[in-house]
Amino acid sequence: MNHKALIVRLESFVPVLPALLSKVTPEDAAWKPPSGAWSILEIVNHLVDEEVEDFRQRLRLLIEDPSAPWPPTDPEAWASKRKYNTRDLWESVGRFIVERKRSVEWLATLGDGTNWNATRALPSGRTIRAGDLLCSWAAHDALHVRQIAKRQYEMSLRDSAGFSGEYAGEWKA
Numbered sequence: 001m002n003h004k005a006l007i008v009r010l011e012s013f014v015p016v017l018p019a020l021l022s023k024v025t026p027e028d029a030a031w032k033p034p035s036g037a038w039s040i041l042e043i044v045n046h047l048v049d050e051e052v053e054d055f056r057q058r059l060r061l062l063i064e065d066p067s068a069p070w071p072p073t074d075p076e077a078w079a080s081k082r083k084y085n086t087r088d089l090w091e092s093v094g095r096f097i098v099e100r101k102r103s104v105e106w107l108a109t110l111g112d113g114t115n116w117n118a119t120r121a122l123p124s125g126r127t128i129r130a131g132d133l134l135c136s137w138a139a140h141d142a143l144h145v146r147q148i149a150k151r152q153y154e155m156s157l158r159d160s161a162g163f164s165g166e167y168a169g170e171w172k173a
Contacts, residue, residue, distance in 0.1 A: 001116050001131045003107075009138045011104045014097055016141075017044070020148050021093060029089040033154045038079060040151050043144055044092045045084035046075055051099040055137040056106065062130045063110070066118045107134075 021029070021040065029041040038046070054073050061068045078084070116131035150171060157165045 001134075003110065003114070003116065003131070003134060006134050006138045007104060007107045010100065010107070010141070013141045014100055014104075016145065017047070017096060018093055020145065020152075021089065024089065026089060028155055030085050031151070031155065031158075032085075033151065037151075038147070039085055040148055041087060041089055041092065042079045042084040043147055043151075044089065044096060045082070045087055046079065047141075047144055048092060048096045048099060049078055049082070050075065050140065051096060051103060055133065055140070056099075056103045059130060059133045059137070060106070062118050062120055062128075062133060063114060066120055070120075 021044075024040060029044075030039050032039045032042075050073075053071065058070050061070060114130070116129065116134070118130045119127050121127055153165075153168075153171050156168075
């Protein structure tokens with residue numbers, strides 16, 4: 001596994017998130033599409049909590065003590081319970097950047113001797129390895145870039161005042 005490439009990918013997301021959101025208004029950040037899917041603000045705060053309470057913490061536990069219990073996570077419940085959609089977008093982005101930099105600093109301390117095959121059984125019955133978790137962490141960013149892009153696509157259609165975005169092409173899953 002090329003863990004260093006994955007760490008670079010995690011680090012490279014730091015400037016991408018603010019760039020994606022540079023012109024998003026507070027109203028647009030909190031806007032939810034008719035489908036009820038998360039707003040941009042909810043996505044960003046999800047990224048913060050996943051950074052701190054999921055990926056970094058769980059990977060550290062898996063590498064240092066594979067038998068240590070993982071703290072529970074509930075991203076869907078956190079969005080409403082923690083009132084993600086009432087927060088300030090740029091404070092949330094700032095928190096993400098600080099936490100991601102902490103993650104990258106910690107990951108950079110992991111040497112070539114790190115046991116990326118350390119495993120843990122999940123409640124689903126599947127087994128996850130440390131390398132799977134690192135890969136998933138980097139992939140998670142890409143999934144949420146796509147999700148933010150979809151919100152921006154949906155807002156373009158919302159703001160078209162009866163004009164069509166058909167020429168752009170259809171959004172495919």
